[in-house]
Amino acid sequence: MMSDDSKFNSNVDESVSPSKIRSRNKRRILGFLSEGRSTVGEIASATGIRVPHASAEIRRLRNATLVDSDMPAGSRGAKLHLTEAGWLAIKSDELALASEALPISREEGNYCILFRDGPNLLLGLLAQPSSPLIPIPDRPPPETEVDHFSSGIEGVPWSWAVLKERTPRWIDLTTNEYRISPPVYDKGKIETFSESESIIGIVRAKLLDEERPIAVAPGKWFSGPTHRPKPPLPESSMHRGQWILARCHELAPDIRPVSPGVAVASERLHRSMLA
Known part of the structure; x- marks a missing residue:
């Protein structure tokens, strides 16, 4: 929905x-x-x-x-x-x-969990997501000296969340004002650097695995995995067919069902999703 x-x-x-x-x-x-x-x-x-x-x-x-x-x-x-x-x-x-997201990470594309209630998440992010599927680490990724916010570690299990909104809401946390678009960060301009430390995108999402335990504290910034996490759909039935049905995320394999599938939508869909 x-x-x-x-x-x-x-x-x-x-x-x-x-x-x-x-x-x-x-x-x-x-x-x-x-x-x-x-x-x-x-x-x-x-x-x-x-x-x-x-x-x-x-x-x-x-x-x-x-x-x-x-x-x-x-x-x-x-x-x-x-x-x-x-x-x-x-x-x-x-x-x-x-406010849980402060201090904001300077790495464009990073995101964090602001709040969780069961499978429902409120996410903070710094750029428009490229996919409606967002990988979420099951536990805090280890920090490294090279990259304080890095999370591309093979040993961290990842879950999948699907966005419940088409676009984030951009808020300047210093003025509490809504913005039209995300900040443009230019390392060569001091004013854009300062602005990028105060503007955050907010979007709601839902975990595909509703019972999945997530041990990431609110406001902990992290990046996506550098390795391919476990796909959001069953491997044997949805990723080994002869033809490609769809692609859901750049880090997930193509959806290639072994046999035809029929689905019943249990939730209301936004009119923009109707063909």
Whole structure:
């Protein structure tokens, strides 16, 4: 499920005050509603919150004017959606979590985990991802004297996460303002060097292996692997066929299914993904 990026990026020049959401249920519900309108039952099922607890939290969110619906409160089948205040709460929470990324790595392309809730990740990065699949190390890579942020070590197992948004949101952590694009780092210009130390991209993602243990602390910057990690799909059935179906990542083998496959999408897809 991909979120409505336009809501996040509609006011790129706005300044937001950081304020972390303390309630796990509140963060889960607001985050899920950022991906589209939903009923109480759909919210409870997707977030893993029991229906009575979800209903109680939604009632509090309504009273706080963070959530509203197209029908009166208590109506069966009502579709809930975020209000402007709800979107602002999400932005404020993300900005507070982004402070975990300081100090920012100067290596373009590095990224870090800002927050994790089960399989759901909030990632910080310094450049537009080249693929919707992001490799995530299972544990902190060893540091070297040559490259403080290097993580291209053969012994580190890697997992895969898929982006839930098409583009990151770029934030200047010194001014708390949203930017249109990532910083351009030029070693020959002092002003771009300074700017690159304060602007971070934020994007949400989901681990393909939802039970995978990840022991990387929030804000720990790392690069992608230099070796080819274990592919995100089963090797024997999805990578040994005679014809190439697709390519998901430059570090993953071509998808070559041994036999035809049929998939049922269990989540809603953004309209941009429809042919």
